[in-house]
Every structure is written in C-alpha cells, then in structure tokens.
Amino acid sequence: MTRPGGRSARVQESVHAAVRALETEQGRAALTVPLVAARAGVTPSTIYRRWGDLQELLSDVAVERLRPEAPPADHGALRTDLETWAEQFLEEMASPPGRAYLRDALAGDPDGSHAGRCSAYAAEQVDVILARAADRGEQVPDADIVMDHIVAPMIYRLVFRPGPMDASYARGLVEATLSGLMPPH
Amino acid sequence: MTRPGGRSARVQESVHAAVRALETEQGRAALTVPLVAARAGVTPSTIYRRWGDLQELLSDVAVERLRPEAPPADHGALRTDLETWAEQFLEEMASPPGRAYLRDALAGDPDGSHAGRCSAYAAEQVDVILARAADRGEQVPDADIVMDHIVAPMIYRLVFRPGPMDASYARGLVEATLSGLMPPH
DNA sequence: GAGCCAAAAGCAAAATAATTGCGTTACGCC
DNA sequence: GGCGTAACGCAATTATTTTGCTTTTGGCTC
Numbered sequence: 522m523t524r525p526g527g528r529s530a531r532v533q534e535s536v537h538a539a540v541r542a543l544e545t546e547q548g549r550a551a552l553t554v555p556l557v558a559a560r561a562g563v564t565p566s567t568i569y570r571r572w573g574d575l576q577e578l579l580s581d582v583a584v585e586r587l588r589p590e591a592p593p594a595d596h597g598a599l600r601t602d603l604e605t606w607a608e609q610f611l612e613e614m615a616s617p618p619g620r621a622y623l624r625d626a627l628a629g630d631p632d633g634s635h636a637g638r639c640s641a642y643a644a645e646q647v648d649v650i651l652a653r654a655a656d657r658g659e660q661v662p663d664a665d666i667v668m669d670h671i672v673a674p675m676i677y678r679l680v681f682r683p684g685p686m687d688a689s690y691a692r693g694l695v696e697a698t699l700s701g702l703m704p705p706h
Numbered sequence: 707m708t709r710p711g712g713r714s715a716r717v718q719e720s721v722h723a724a725v726r727a728l729e730t731e732q733g734r735a736a737l738t739v740p741l742v743a744a745r746a747g748v749t750p751s752t753i754y755r756r757w758g759d760l761q762e763l764l765s766d767v768a769v770e771r772l773r774p775e776a777p778p779a780d781h782g783a784l785r786t787d788l789e790t791w792a793e794q795f796l797e798e799m800a801s802p803p804g805r806a807y808l809r810d811a812l813a814g815d816p817d818g819s820h821a822g823r824c825s826a827y828a829a830e831q832v833d834v835i836l837a838r839a840a841d842r843g844e845q846v847p848d849a850d851i852v853m854d855h856i857v858a859p860m861i862y863r864l865v866f867r868p869g870p871m872d873a874s875y876a877r878g879l880v881e882a883t884l885s886g887l888m889p890p891h
Numbered sequence: 892g893a894g895c896c897a898a899a900a901g902c903a904a905a906a907t908a909a910t911t912g913c914g915t916t917a918c919g920c921c
Numbered sequence: 922g923g924c925g926t927a928a929c930g931c932a933a934t935t936a937t938t939t940t941g942c943t944t945t946t947g948g949c950t951c
Binding site for chain 2: 627630634669670676677678681683701
C-alpha cells in the first residue's frame with residue numbers, strides 16, 4: 522500500500538468493485554476470496570496478501586460505503602441542522618444495508634482503525650454543523666457532547682439493542698442535548 | 707441445541723473450555739476450528755455443525771465471559787452505586803481482554819442476538835441499582851436514560867473511537883445524568 | 892528519459908480448512 | 922425398557938489459504 526498509484530490503485534478499485542457487484546448479485550453470504558478475485562481479474566493470493574482475509578476486505582469496502590457523500594445541509598439554524606442530520610444519519614445507519622455495512626466494518630477490524638474512521642466521518646459532519654452555527658453567533662455545544670449524547674446512543678442501540686428506532690428518537694436526543702445548553706429558568 | 711443436557715452439554719462445555727485454554731496458551735490469532743476440536747476431544751464437523759464457523763464460536767465464548775458474575779455492589783445511595791458500577795464496567799470493558807471479548811462478541815454475531823445479550827447484561831445490572839434506589843425512596847432516572855447517557859457513550863467510545871478513557875469519564879457521565887434529574891434552580 | 896530498486900502481482904504446488912453423506916451413539920420420552 | 926430422533930463421529934470430497942518463486946511495474950535518481 523505504500524504505492525498510491527498505478528497498478529496498485531487499479532487492483533484496489535477493481536477488487537472493491539467486484540465486492541460491490543457480487544454483494545448485490547449474489548448476496549454477502551456467497552462471497553469468498555477466490556470468487557471476488559476471479560471477478561476482479563486478480564489472483565486470490567493478491568487479496569490475501571493485501572487484505573489478509575475476506576473480512577478485512579469487506580470491512581474496507583464497508584467503511585468506504587459509510588463515508589458521507591456531501592456535507593450536512595445548511596438550514597440556517599443549529600437545531601434544524603442537527604435534527605435533520607441526526608434523522609438522516611439514523612435512517613441510513615438503521616436501514617438494512619446500513620446495518621450490514623456497520624456490521625462488516627466492525628467485524629473485519631483487527632485494530633479498531635476502521636471503526637475509528639467511521640466515527641471520524643460522523644465527527645466531521647458534526648463539526649461542520651457546529652462551526653456554521655458558531656459563525657452565526659449561536660451558542661453551540663461541544664462536539665464531544667454531541668457525539669456522546671446524540672451519536673453514541675443511536676449507534677449503541679443499533680449495534681447492541683434489538684428493536685427499531687424512528688426519526689422521533691433522533692429528534693428527542695437533539696432536543697435533550699440542546700436544552701441542556703439553555704440556562705435553567 | 708434442542709437438547710439441554712447429557713452429551714450435548716458436555717460437548718459444549720468441553721469446546722468452550724478448549725477455546726479458553728487455547729486463547730491463553732497460544733493467543734486468539736492461533737485458533738482454528740480443527741485445533742479447538744482436537745483440544746476438546748471432538749471432531750471438527752461437530753463444531754461446524756453446531757456453531758457454523760470459528761467466529762460464531764468465539765463470539766459465543768466471548769459473550770459468556772462478558773456476563774457479570776455478581777450483582778452490583780450496594781452502597782446505600784444511587785449516586786455511589788451508579789458511579790462505582792460505571793467505573794468498574796468501564797475498567798473491565800476497556801481492558802485489553804475486555805476489548806477483545808467485545809470485539810469477538812460483535813464479530814461473530816450474524817443476527818445481533820449476541821450483542822443483544824451483552825446489552826441485556828448491562829441493563830440488568832442497571833435495573834438492580836435503580837430498583838434498589840427506588841425502594842429507598844430515591845428519585846431515579848429511567849433505565850433507558852441510563853443506558854443512553856452512561857452506557858452508550860462509554861461503549862461507543864470503546865468500540866469506535868481511539869484513545870483511552872479513565873474512571874473520571876465514567877463519573878462525569880453519571881454526574882451529568884443524575885443532575886438532569888434535579889429540578890432547575 | 893534510461894536504469895535501478897523494491898513493492899506488488901502472478902503462478903502453481905502444498906498445506907490446511909470446510910463440507911457432506913452415512914453410520915453410530917445416546918438423550919428424552921413414552 | 923424400548924423408540925425416535927437430535928447430535929456426534931468418521932472419512933472422502935471439495936474448497937480455501939498459504940507459500941516460494943518469478944515477473945511486472947511504479948517511483949526515484951542521475
């Protein structure tokens with residue numbers, strides 16, 4: 522991986538594309554390293570040497586798919602921005618594919634770096650929202666508070682607790698977090 | 707697994723014991739299904755048929771090890787009970803073996819039931835603490851509030867965010883949660 | 892822009908692991 | 922005490938993973 526371009530990059534993209542294609546065509550359960558390799562036009566040993574095993578490869582692909590595609594929408598107010606973002610985040614993560622990506626991202630992650638990238642994605646989005654609000658002169662909570670009080674409960678429930686969650690749960694978390702900012706009255 | 711006793715139970719215990727022994731002797735990375743089977747005095751196909759693959763077996767063992775061994779200590783006050791429990795919970799989960807069990811428990815969990823058992827363990831402990839406090843006549847938060855505001859942030863950071871956490875972080879979460887109970891002044 | 896070095900990929904054989912069909916054992920139940 | 926069946930053992934088959942060696946090729950220096 523010390524070589525960012527050329528054949529290495531082509532192989533990486535080809536293998537990732539093969540995983541994505543086979544996931545939709547045959548389902549994740551059907552994936553094997555030899556199968557992915559054949560589809561990518563690569564020998565299995567290439568995958569084993571670069572990714573270690575199937576799980577790490579799937580984790581790599583999953584993290585990529587969890588990366589936000591755009592900065593969070595700007596509605597001109599902290600509360601609205603956070604609510605909208607939290608609802609959308611929850612919806613994406615709680616959807617069947619979202620859950621699958623999250624699971625894969627965690628499962629093939631020997632040192633926690635993949636999981637770290639996932640939380641960094643969320644933290645970046647939160648930072649953007651908070652920075653914009655601060656620029657407007659709004660009083661903003663600390664980013665860690667948002668991660669602890671809004672992101673963590675949603676993801677914890679998603680990963681550890683059975684049962685559904687809906688958008689109102691996300692809104693409630695935002696509400697509770699922001700109301701903590703107001704001086705008591 | 708529909709047979710709770712007899713040979714089935716002996717095989718299960720023998721396999722679990724083999725996993726635990728080999729984990730300490732050789733390290734988790736060295737484990738394979740045939741190795742575990744040999745140590746347990748069982749044929750590999752037995753393991754494959756009962757657990758599916760190595761990961762599910764390791765997840766099964768890990769969940770077992772995450773089960774609390776005793777109810778939380780009773781110090782006569784909600785705040786102290788929660789603080790003590792949260793500190794100890796964090797310490798156990800953040801330790802290298804704790805992290806490894808947590809990782810294994812999640813990794814070999816196709817349908818989320820193992821993760822569900824983990825959170826149920828924590829929820830049980832919390833329920834005991836809250837019920838005792840309520841019996842004393844103390845004002846107690848909802849169990850879900852405790853899970854969302856205390857357990858979720860710790861586990862989220864543990865699983866997703868790099869870097870250490872110490873006991874004071876756990877205390878701070880308890881503090882913030884309980885102070886939310888007090889009427890504003 | 893030619894040549895060199897080393898990282899990454901290909902290839903193929905060998906080792907290891909996973910699957911499966913079939914016979915046997917032994918719970919749980921009547 | 923005997924029956925039915927779930928779980929296990931065994932062994933052959935199949936698939937995957939590992940590994941040593943060779944070839945390709947990206948990046949760097951001169």
